[in-house]
Amino acid sequence: MTGRTRLREVKLTLPMAPDMEVVASQAASSLANFIGMSPDRVDEVRLAVVECCINAFEHSRSADRKVDITFGLLGEGEPDTLEIRVHDDGVGFSVTDVEEPRIEAKLRGSRKRGWGLKIMQGLMDEVKVLSGATGTTVVMSKARGGRDGER
Amino acid sequence: MTEALKLTIDRRDSLAVIQTEGYINNQGGEEIARVAYDLLEGGCRRLVLDLTGTKIINSIGISILIEIIEKMLEVEGKLAFCALTPTIEKTFHIMGLAQYATIYPDRAAAVAELAT
Numbered sequence: 362m363t364g365r366t367r368l369r370e371v372k373l374t375l376p377m378a379p380d381m382e383v384v385a386s387q388a389a390s391s392l393a394n395f396i397g398m399s400p401d402r403v404d405e406v407r408l409a410v411v412e413c414c415i416n417a418f419e420h421s422r423s424a425d426r427k428v429d430i431t432f433g434l435l436g437e438g439e440p441d442t443l444e445i446r447v448h449d450d451g452v453g454f455s456v457t458d459v460e461e462p463r464i465e466a467k468l469r470g471s472r473k474r475g476w477g478l479k480i481m482q483g484l485m486d487e488v489k490v491l492s493g494a495t496g497t498t499v500v501m502s503k504a505r506g507g508r509d510g511e512r
Numbered sequence: 513m514t515e516a517l518k519l520t521i522d523r524r525d526s527l528a529v530i531q532t533e534g535y536i537n538n539q540g541g542e543e544i545a546r547v548a549y550d551l552l553e554g555g556c557r558r559l560v561l562d563l564t565g566t567k568i569i570n571s572i573g574i575s576i577l578i579e580i581i582e583k584m585l586e587v588e589g590k591l592a593f594c595a596l597t598p599t600i601e602k603t604f605h606i607m608g609l610a611q612y613a614t615i616y617p618d619r620a621a622a623v624a625e626l627a628t
Contacts, residue, residue, distance in 0.1 A: 380514045383535065386568070404567075404599035411570050464608030468582050473575035476607055480571055483606035484599070 365435040365442055375414070377426040377449075382414035385430055389445060392432050396440045398505050405484040406443060406503050413447045413499050416477040421451025421497060435502070444502040453492040517543055518565070523551065527558040527626055529619060533565030541576030548580045557589035558626040562619045564595040574607065581612050590614075594622040 373388055375381045389410040393403040410430075417428045429448045434440035462475045482488045485501040492498075517540035518533040528551045530544060548559060561577070563569075584591040594616040596604065604610050616622035 380537075382570070383514050383568070401598045404597060405602070407568065408570075408599055408603060411568065415570055415572065462607075464578070464611060467575075467578055468585070468612065473578045474572065476571040476574065480603055480606055484602070 366437055367433050367435055367444075368440050369434040371432040371434075373430045373432070375428050375430065377418040377421075377423065377428065382411045382418065385414045385428075385447075386410045388430070389432065389443070392434065393443050393503070396434060396436075396443055396505050398443070398503070402503060402505075406445075409481045409484040409488075409501060409503075410445060410447075412477040412480045413445070413501065416499075417447060417449040417451070417497070420454070421449035423449045423451035423496070425450055441505045442502055443505075444500065446498055446500050448496060448498040450496040453494055453497055456490045456492060516540070519543060519547055521547060521551070523556065524627075526556055527560070527623065528556045529560040529562050529623065531562040531564060531619075536563075536566055536569040536573035536577075538570075538572040538576070541573035544573075545576050545580055549583065552583060552587060552589070557584075557587060559584065559589065559591045560616075560619065560622045560626060561591070561593050562595050562622070563593060563597075563600060564619070566600070567597055569600055569603070574603070574609070578609070581609065585612065590626055592616055592622045592626055594619050 375385055386407040390403050390407045393406045414428060431446040433444035435442040435444055459478060462479055467473050481501055486503045488501040490499050514535045520531040522529040530547055581591055591613045593613055595618055596615060601615055
């Protein structure tokens with residue numbers, strides 16, 4: 362996704378069970394720290410991973426009820442970007458059918474949820490969703506120093 | 513297992529502060545809503561959610577906070593947040609919550625503003 366060399370890879374398989382998203386977020390946090398991200402950016406990665414896992418847990422309709430998470434440490438010589446792939450073997454969905462959530466509509470409507478993708482896009486540098494009949498893979502990445510070198 | 517969210521309530525006339533400690537997920541959000549609605553029933557119209565002890569939150573929990581904002585708007589009350597981590601504050605801005613509930617740096621600032 363970023364065109365950088367994949368220096369290291371860490372894999373984790375988690376059951377779709379209560380609070381397992383926190384376990385995924387702790388692994389993400391450790392690896393983001395490992396590549397030298399600032400604490401605020403580590404926190405953003407952590408929350409994005411929580412959202413990504415919850416989306417898979419709630420919407421994938423996966424028969425095996427697990428997610429496979431691959432953390433890639435990318436860079437040239439030393440890792441400077443964390444890439445996270447979250448895959449489920451669910452039924453997939455059409456990305457173009459996902460409605461952009463708006464707070465005004467959520468306040469008036471009965472369905473308050475549906476924020477996961479928007480939050481991930483707001484917190485990570487890049488987010489890509491690949492979905493089909495064999496499941497969904499969300500690929501997201503965040504650089505150590507950010508898009509504009511912020512923080 | 514993550515520990516259940518702990519809440520501390522400080523009520524002063526029609527203003528109340530709910531301080532959270534722990535993960536605001538669906539159960540945590542529901543617990544905050546239960547306490548907030550009890551306070552509303554009791555005549556409280558100004559509510560501060562002090563997230564000093566919360567470092568992680570998810571969108572299910574935040575969706576329940578949106579329900580609380582909706583209820584506060586219905587009764588023409590005021591809801592404010594304070595002591596958010598930078599990431600939680602950024603997330604609230606991404607979602608647009610900050611348009612309907614003011615965010616203050618700390619409890620003193622929130623209470624001072626809502627008490628007037």
